[in-house]
Amino acid sequence: MTNPQLIIQEHYAASGRGDLDGMVAAFAPDIEWTEMAGFPYAGTYRGVEEIREQVFGRLGGEWDGYEAVPEELVSVDDHVVVFGTYSGVFTATGKHMRARFVHHWTVRGGQVVRFEQFTDTHLVRAAMLVDDGE
Template sequence: MRTPHQIVADHYAASDRQDLEAMFADIADDVQWTEMAGFPCAGTHVGPAQVIEKVFKVLGAEWEGYRFVLERLVDGGDTVVGIGDYHGRNRATGKTMHARVTHVWQVQGGKVRRFEQFTDTLLVARAMQ
């Protein structure tokens, strides 16, 4: 069985390839995916369908070249922390954004059960204004 660290690393690798199916291969059917208040996709989204619709499709529609660049992955057993940077250009304003970000993943039984994002939402908001 793959470790939580490997599951999250595989998710990020799939994201780099823009492989949505592989990104969600290890996401629980009842995952609680929380985007920080003040972020364009703020709130807790439950289940892969909501996450895809309310997070990934929104980011794809509002941002050109939106990406997360992983700097390091911290192995805390069932809790894995991804630290890195967001980058993108807002389609409506043409402004670029670069913001530091931390993702906290909770993995149990080989599935991602919880995800929580922490980022500087002011930098994102400025690019949207």
């Protein structure tokens, strides 16, 4: 069996390369992916294709230079917790965003079965808001 921490490190490395296939390579077919309430893409998505379209597709289509950079990984058994920073420019407003995150990953049998995101949703949404001229 592959080390859960290595599997998650490989996900972030693929993300850094812009390699979507590599990002989802270790995802279980029935993976459950939860974006935090208040986040622009909030909700729970199930299955690789739904995550590709509703999360990664939207991030790639609506943001320039969007990154999720891991800075520290903590691994216990099947669980990996990642502390890092999001950044990018929302294309519709041209506003830059930088927000800290915590990701909780669950890996079983060499496959990612669950993901849950925690972040400052206000900072992300602020970059998406059009100034009203004030």
